[in-house]
Amino acid sequence: MKIAFFDTKPYDRQSFDQYIDQYDMKIKYFESKLNEDTVALAAHSDVACAFVNDTLNESVVNALVDMGIKLLALRCAGYNHVDFKAAYNRLHVVRVPAYSPYAVAEHAIALMFSLNRKTHRAYVRTRDNNFNINGLTGFDFHGKTVGVIGTGKIGRIFIDICKGLGMKVIAYDMYPSEIEGVEFVELASLYQASDIISLHCPLTKETHYMIDDHAIQQMKEGVMLINTSRGALVQTEHLIDGLKSKRIGSAGLDVYEEESEYFFEDFSSESIDDDILARLLSFSNVLVTSHQAFLTREALSNIAETTLENIKAYQEGKLLVNEVCYHCPEGPSKCKKKETGRCW
Template sequence: MTNIAFFDTKPYDKVWFDHFSGEYQAEITYFESKLTHKTAPLAQGYEVVCAFVNDTIDEQVIEDLYQGGVRLLAMRCAGYNNIDFKAAFGKIHIVRVPAYSPYAVAEHAMALLLSLVRQTHHSYVRTREFNFSLNGLVGFDLHGKTIGVVGTGKIGRVFIDICKGFGMRVLAYDPYPNKSVPVDYCSFEELCSESDIISLHCPLTEESFHLINRESIAKMKEGVVLINTSRGALVDSQALLEGIRSKRIGGAALDVYEEEAELFYEDRSSTILDDDILMLLISMPNVLVTSHQAFLTKEALQNIALTTLKSVESYEKGDVMEHEICYQCDTCHNVTGQRCF
């Protein structure tokens, strides 16, 4: 039986992990608190820790986990920019869930886009107050519009297919173009200048940090709509706010936010937010924010649990872990079918 310390637990996390834990001989202890240097001691005596994208896994946390006996960190998400990989190398193996459901995220991106441009979220609020006026609810057709898709991985490709189904012209930018994808690739600058709508589907790297900034916004069409269901730090939030105020950006739909770690996934309805930028963004009538829920479907949650528990099982058996990652995966043994170290 493998003992797993599970951090940042929400009720929906337990459903499928509990369902499959017996099959994979896993005994899970759930902690509601996020993984930080203050909570890392809770993992004392556990060999496996399961964490999430907004947990703090820096050098101190890595060392605390290692000294407490942890040897595997299983991220139940695709993102991993919150981990100090150099500190973990040689001490703690790290696995992730690279693709739980590209359809979930891509479909949520389209749901955000449709809600924003057709103002269904405003209509919902109005009709609940018996206000049936249509004033101020004029939208626009997606058919015939040009949408720029940044990132053509699994999620980006699914989103491209959805957009084509709406009769949209699709442009794509990716530093590593996939020639098998039937889409018109272009430079990021061209994508900015020609797109009526821009949707982000790329990972957060040093190169993509604040990809959407004052300079790139200045190159965009006036009234452009921005969709972000990837990583919050792809967008400079201050620049976004300025772009909305100047009307260069006609609307924004965000499922992620660069300072979301202490906010998203929690009920903050009875508190005053310290983040002035987020408060101002949410107050804008042409901004729609959801709290990092694009992944949240039954199918995705099932895949997350299965993939994570399979990785833990592979670790316990001494097998190669298919989804192991490290800071030098381009050159480590992982590329030759061995563990990273």
């Protein structure tokens, strides 16, 4: 199996090269993101391997299919960037559903601590031989209320850490299941009661821009907002308005709705043309990281192993346990995956 591997970073190559000898496969690495201009690089390959900010629209899907590629291996959990209507019955799509929920939950906590105790600002000061601590006052997490939106694996680990800090945890989930010591409430109640709000839900039609001006106006003044999930959960212009009015006291963002142009790349010698991102970065009470919440050694190993196992399962005609299904035209009760191991 020949794999065309797009948007390659040094850590990708290192983690995949660690395991590739165990498989009957060859990887051709490309630094370019997968899009309409680069899809031709996948010619003569059996599999295209893509990441979270690659473009996988109808045009790219059609080009991959025309090349004879029948498997798209996502090395990420999210798949909202894939045009499944174009891929259905033509291109199998597999993903890595959970590479390290601990990594993402712990990064959310790191953003909380840094914003609260302003360690990012203190670091800059002391590097400049400025040891003044004025303006660096934080607060005790103990006894504060944290509102968690989304209680899947990552959300639950985040909750456990917060409970260990002595925080009161309230939560919202469209499909709640009982968690000891956690009160499930409606979104409006969560907004009103939370000192800190952390997002751990997928991006869907229901959650798109869930944090908008209407939601922000319901929040407690000075609330801390953390987003390590998907950028488009937050309407960024409304967030900026909330920061200016001080309704939002601070924000920690590992994701951004227009991140594909900038995140994972080095623009240190250039100016940022995205005025909204530039405005966000100008706030001293906003901490932006470049979609790095997943980035631990354990997560990278899990991504590599799961991706290669997904490809191996396809290669050997086995059950594609991590295939993303678009829809079952004959209904879930007659799912072809139960008989053939794949959606079509």
